Amino acid sequence: MTDAPTPQSNEPAHDPEVLELAQKIFELARNGDTDTVAAYVDAGVPVNLTNDKGDSLVMLAAYHGHAAVVRALLDRGADPDKPNDKGQMPIAGAVFKGEDEVVRVLLEGGADPRAGEPSAVETARMFEKTKLLELFGETA
Known part of the structure; x- marks a missing residue:
């Protein structure tokens, strides 16, 4: 009898x-x-790479207010609605941080402001961001 691999x-x-x-x-x-982020993705780094908390490159760039990085990632096929391990979406993080330009870039890239927990819509309501609610087609 031989040992099984x-x-x-x-x-x-x-x-x-x-x-x-x-x-x-x-x-x-x-x-x-x-x-540099774009060059790494172009060289083969997965555009939807996530860290140990499930935060994608888009999430990190959005949360820290870097609309150009978000746009570059979306242009390379990044998922604008990739939640992290807590179910949070990049667009809700951008709303929370007051990064309106990032919010617009994510919307243009197909992000759903009603997805996630809390959603971008819920976050905008919570912080009384009426301009963003209007942008999402919601009432205050």
């Missing part, structure tokens, strides 16, 4: 260099380095 795990390898690169790209999105 050990089943291979479906877990991705946690190569320290890959993790370090991913952390660098998340930082670039947070800091608004549009050209």
Whole structure:
């Protein structure tokens, strides 16, 4: 009788260099380095890459007010409605942070202001952002 082969795990390898690169790209999105983020995505980094909290590059750029990075990612096929692990959407984060230009870019990119918990609409109501409610086609 021979020993059965050990089943291979479906877990991705946690190569320290890959993790370090991913952390660098998340930082670039947070800091608004549009050209470098776009270059990494163009070179093969997944446009919907997420960190350990489920925050996508779009989420990080949106939350930190970098409309140009958000636009570059959306132009490369990023999902404008990719929730993080808490069910939060990039557009709701932008509403919360008062990043109106980012909100507009996300809407143009197809983001749903009614998706997520809380949604962008709910967040705008909570913080009495009537201009954004109007933009979403809602009443205050």
